[in-house]
Amino acid sequence: MEIQHLDLLRELADRGSVTAVAFAVHRSPSAVSQQLRTLQRQLGVELVRRSGRGVQLTDAGLVLARASVAVSTAVAEAEAALEAHRGGRVGVVRLALFPSAAELLLPGLLVRMREHAGIELEISDRDVSEDEFAQLTADVDVVIGHRSDGVVPVEHPGLTVVPLLREPLEVALPLDHPLAGRERVTVADVIGEPWVGVPEGYPIDRVLVSMALQSGVVPRVVHRTVHLPVIEAMVAAGLGVALVPRHTSAGRAPGRFRLATLDSVQAGRHVEALMRPERAARPVVQTVVAEIAAEARATEAASEEARRAS
Secondary structure (H helix, E strand, O other): OOHHHHHHHHHHHHHOOHHHHHHHHOOOHHHHHHHHHHHHHHHOOOOEEEEOOEEEEOHHHHHHHHHHHHHHHHHHHHHHHHHHHHOOOOEEEEEEEOHHHHHHHHHHHHHHHHHOOOEEEEEEEOOOOHHHHHHHOOOOOEEEEEEEOOOOOOOOOOOEEEEEEEEEEEEEEEOOOOOOOOOEEOHHHHOOOEEEEOOOOOHHHHHHHHHHHHHOOOOEEEEEOOOHHHHHHHHHOOOOEEEEEHHHHHHHOOOOEEEEEEOOOOOEEEEEEEEOHHHHOOHHHHHHHHHHHHHHHHHHHHHHHHHHHO
């Protein structure tokens, strides 16, 4: 078996179609199909079968797709060992972050990366629903994703997951709101307010759903957007209240809106780095993730210190 043929099975398992695989590996769909047929002939086992207009992996194909993860990781670890022996950490690392994570972590990360002149970062903003971050690892080396409190971490046997920080969510209130002078509010205090929210399925929205289940009141969401500054601006304009991440929003709150801690609800989001194991084995990727983790710790500590001082 050739490693690149096994990789095609894994890509097909992850991406779902020959066309998507072909686009990802920069080959034509016919070339991908031909290589899959070659692998089937070599093994004498059906690996792919027709399903409607597309194809799907057979049980044997799925077994080999899962096995290909270990094979690719072993090769990457061997290459990493050789690279470490040569003493070099040089290369390109593709990094995807959701926008508020970029706002929180990216400036400090880029400052830290000045100490690693041989590593080039290719950075993209990718904001998707909570369940879709894992899929992005097929196209980049490191994905910074988030999940809401109370959601059991999904097991990703084909991924490496590095926890970075937990960011509490707080209720953002207009300055002239009757509750704006309070440090803490309850679900009952705010659930009946007009809400400025994020799209359904996003981590922050799942906290709002939990509040609805606890109170028995369906919140009235007047606007949804993925852009945190827009949410803050709408709150500042008196158009509603919102759940916002503490570390990210606190710096923009003074003079614009108030933040209040939500009682009796586990309101927060966990920020994590997700990678395919073979990419996580690369020394350059390890360096980038270590610097992201260091920046996350520093950001969390600075935010808590500022909160105590206020």
